[in-house]
Amino acid sequence: MIVASNLTKRYSGGYEALRDISFEISAGQMVFISGHSGAGKTTLVKLISTVERPTSGSLVVNGQNLTALGRNALPYVRRNLGMIFQDQKLLFDRNALDNVMLPLEIAGLPRKDAIRRAQAALDKVGLLAREKALPVTLSGGEQQRLAIARAVVNRPTILIADEPTGNLDAASASDILDIFTDFHRVGVTVVVATHDQSWIDRHPEHVIRLSRGSQQ
Amino acid sequence: MSATLIQHQAAFASALRRLWATPLNTLLSLLAIGIVLTLPAFGYVLLDNLRDLGRNTSGVQEISLFMSLDAGKREVGEIENRLKQVTNARWRFVPKEEALKRIEASEGMAEIVASLPRNPLPDAFVIEPENSKPEALEVLRKELAGWPKVEHVQLDSAWIKRFDAFLRLGKLALTLLAGLFGAGLVAVTFNTIRLQVMAHAAEIEVAKMIGATNFFIKRPFLYYGALQGTLGGLLAAALTLIGLSLLAGPVAELAALYGGNFALRAPGPGEIAVLCGIGAGLGWLGAQLSVSLSLRKFD
Numbered sequence A: 001m002i003v004a005s006n007l008t009k010r011y012s013g014g015y016e017a018l019r020d021i022s023f024e025i026s027a028g029q030m031v032f033i034s035g036h037s038g039a040g041k042t043t044l045v046k047l048i049s050t051v052e053r054p055t056s057g058s059l060v061v062n063g064q065n066l067t068a069l070g071r072n073a074l075p076y077v078r079r080n081l082g083m084i085f086q087d088q089k090l091l092f093d094r095n096a097l098d099n100v101m102l103p104l105e106i107a108g109l110p111r112k113d114a115i116r117r118a119q120a121a122l123d124k125v126g127l128l129a130r131e132k133a134l135p136v137t138l139s140g141g142e143q144q145r146l147a148i149a150r151a152v153v154n155r156p157t158i159l160i161a162d163e164p165t166g167n168l169d170a171a172s173a174s175d176i177l178d179i180f181t182d183f184h185r186v187g188v189t190v191v192v193a194t195h196d197q198s199w200i201d202r203h204p205e206h207v208i209r210l211s212r213g214s215q216q
Numbered sequence B: 001m002s003a004t005l006i007q008h009q010a011a012f013a014s015a016l017r018r019l020w021a022t023p024l025n026t027l028l029s030l031l032a033i034g035i036v037l038t039l040p041a042f043g044y045v046l047l048d049n050l051r052d053l054g055r056n057t058s059g060v061q062e063i064s065l066f067m068s069l070d071a072g073k074r075e076v077g078e079i080e081n082r083l084k085q086v087t088n089a090r091w092r093f094v095p096k097e098e099a100l101k102r103i104e105a106s107e108g109m110a111e112i113v114a115s116l117p118r119n120p121l122p123d124a125f126v127i128e129p130e131n132s133k134p135e136a137l138e139v140l141r142k143e144l145a146g147w148p149k150v151e152h153v154q155l156d157s158a159w160i161k162r163f164d165a166f167l168r169l170g171k172l173a174l175t176l177l178a179g180l181f182g183a184g185l186v187a188v189t190f191n192t193i194r195l196q197v198m199a200h201a202a203e204i205e206v207a208k209m210i211g212a213t214n215f216f217i218k219r220p221f222l223y224y225g226a227l228q229g230t231l232g233g234l235l236a237a238a239l240t241l242i243g244l245s246l247l248a249g250p251v252a253e254l255a256a257l258y259g260g261n262f263a264l265r266a267p268g269p270g271e272i273a274v275l276c277g278i279g280a281g282l283g284w285l286g287a288q289l290s291v292s293l294s295l296r297k298f299d
């Protein structure tokens, strides 16, 4: 599902954020990317989600070699990934439902169907009652669940989250982990970058450990 | 319904919402675009009316053909035959006797005519070609002048030429003005769209990250520019109509002084549609330039 070989990422300033990373994630797995702050977790997530391109090495996602893809093909790759960004990137000028609608608008779904699917996604993360709420009126945990709803509304086969519990209390963080586990159970490939050791302790079998850009 | 059609619909609706969301800005932009379009539109309508005026003034398109004095019936018949073959012209024969009679009828001329030993006037033809363009008239004049026993061909159109030259100058000035003001419209749209892109920067960034194509992002802005231009065109049409109705009274008075009944022709629905179309096209162009440039920042 995701195959990385000898990935290296050097940012334009010359800083090498990732060095010679190789791993393989098969369909339906739940995998964690761990490491301290600055280890390169976000960089790796950005490479998988085609937001950044590797300096060298190859990366195959969903059978597509990302390094060989042209710029015009990238939007279509991104649509098949459910992305949960470290800073969530919610739109604060529209309500919860309209935030979740965005990927469906991009896909060109008829509005009625889009509303129905967005509501179903909100229901899955327990936010259906708050569909008309503006993101600022939601708690940190609710905002994170809204970001998850937007990521899954398009029914992606791969879900990628960057520090989804970054600044949440333990209870909210546990809710979020439960939601990811639910998706994993129904066959979605889940990749979560986190420095939260308790998660890794609960699923120690599939962890990509990074330390200052290198794999351990 | 196809996905593309749905996206166009959504983009159009979103453009309308964005226009509506900032009423004051929208109103100011519309006013700027409306005024920018009004000046060339008004100039066009005035020129068009002047051209009508030139065309409808009777007698202007006549060509007088004078035979030589020694031309007889046979030569006149020859000219008649040839004129019959020139199908796109009406003509009539003025025999020299009739011409003399007309002069006699004028006041004070009877005695002079009576004192003449013989008729000094030639036979003549008065020709009214259908094609009254100065160039065509000139060609016809040259041809007629080469016919046998034709002494002189006179184009009663010296002032048509002048009028035509004036109209052409007006048209040129109008084209330059329209070009200048069209560029103004593009500039106004460019700026409003730049501000719009800045206002929607967060949305654009997120949309791109989750798989929006550049075209998806551009679409609402293109519709915005085109809609703004269309509404500006409508406003310009309204302003032009108001201007014309203000001029109507004085023009009618002036026409009455010259014994005519000339009325200004207002632009019709077709012309208003063209004006709106031009507004839409230029608005779209301004938006396209602006959004293409602004989107580079998001890559």
Ligand SMILES: Nc1ncnc2c1ncn2[C@@H]1O[C@H](COP(=O)(O)OP(=O)(O)O)[C@@H](O)[C@H]1O
Pocket (backbone or CB within 6 Å): A011, A012, A013, A015, A016, A017, A035, A036, A037, A038, A039, A040, A041, A042, A043, A044
């Ligand atoms: N756009 C960038 N340009 C230059 N350096 C960057 C950029 N993004 C991240 N880095 C650097 O790369 C390293 C890894 O960053 P990141 O992938 O965000 O780590 P993590 O998510 O594990 O905290 C850090 O030292 C960071 O400063």
Ligand SMILES: [Mg+2]
Pocket (backbone or CB within 6 Å): A041, A042, A043, A086, A162, A163
């Ligand atoms: Mg990070």
